[in-house]
Amino acid sequence: MQNKLFQVRNGVFATCLALSLSTLGLSAHWTSLSAPSDLFDFEGIGLVASCLSIITLGIFLSVGIFRKNAIITIIGIELPTLIVLSALFLAEGIILNDTISVNFPLGCNDPFRLSALGMKFCKELISLKGISFAIFAVMTAYWLPLLIMVIIELTQGRNTLTVSVRDVSVPRHTQAQANAFANGFMESAGIKDPSGDSQDDQQHQHQQQQQLQLQQLQLQQLQQQEAMLQQQYSTEQQQAKSEV
Incomplete structure (x- = not known):
């Protein structure tokens, strides 16, 4: 079981490390476009979170693979x-x-308010938001069951905080209890799978496209009415001239 848990750990860390690199790139791009006095809050938090994530997860991955029970990779630190x-x-x-x-x-996709550059910025922000929530979901799906397993082991007199995930030995029933509790907690807290979030985003974008199509249809109707009024006005002018 401990080998499987260690493999899950490495997979989670590698995934979050790759996503953090994307977050760092997008945050740095936005920061480079903003004046120092006009920085957004998400730019600073994005840079700090992604840099810390890249450094710590990189260290955890490399040290955990090549060294057994290194103090920096014990559960109490990770x-x-x-x-x-x-x-x-x-x-x-x-x-x-x-x-x-x-x-x-x-x-x-709002052509009435956004230019092509504005649409590009909007899509970048949505991508950055999706990546941030995805990293949060992946990390939480790993550390929450691990935290519950540690608590269960502590209540039974076994301290697992001073060992690494690579060398920890946890009974199967403890792991099952922790996973069941963590899944129930995440469902009640509304923590969804990143794929579920992407489906919600697609539905939201579909609704926005429908609203834009309705606005475009209303605009076309107004233009047609304006053209009819202009034609009627020109006809009346011609009739008035002919009468004169």
Whole structure:
């Protein structure tokens, strides 16, 4: 079981490390376009969270693979580090969600308010928000069951905080209890799988496209009415001239 848990750990860390690189690139791009006095909150948090994630997860991965029971990879250090990182990415996602709602209320496909550059910026922000929430979800799906397993082991007199995930030995029933409790907690807290979030985003974009199509139809109707009025006005003018 411990080998499987170690493999899951490495997979989670590698996934979050790759996503953090994407977050760093997008955050750095936005920061380079903003004046020092006009920086958004998500830019600073994104840079801090992604840099910390890349450094710590890179160290955890390399040291955990090549050294057994290294003090830097014990559960007592990895667990609080992951909790802090996931909280930072959650804050990043929430701030981005508020920023998008305020600046792009109708989404990215709004030709009446946005230029081509504005649509590009909007899509970048939505991508950054999705990556931030994805990192939070992946990290939480790993550290929450691990935290519950540690608590269960502590209540039974076994301290697993001083060993690494690679060398920890946890009974199968403890792992099953932790996974069941964590799944129930995540469902009640509304923590969804990143694929579920992407489906919600697609539905939201579809609704926005329908609203835009309705607005375009109304605009066409107004233009037709205006053309009819102009034609009627010109006809009346011609009749008036002919009478004169």
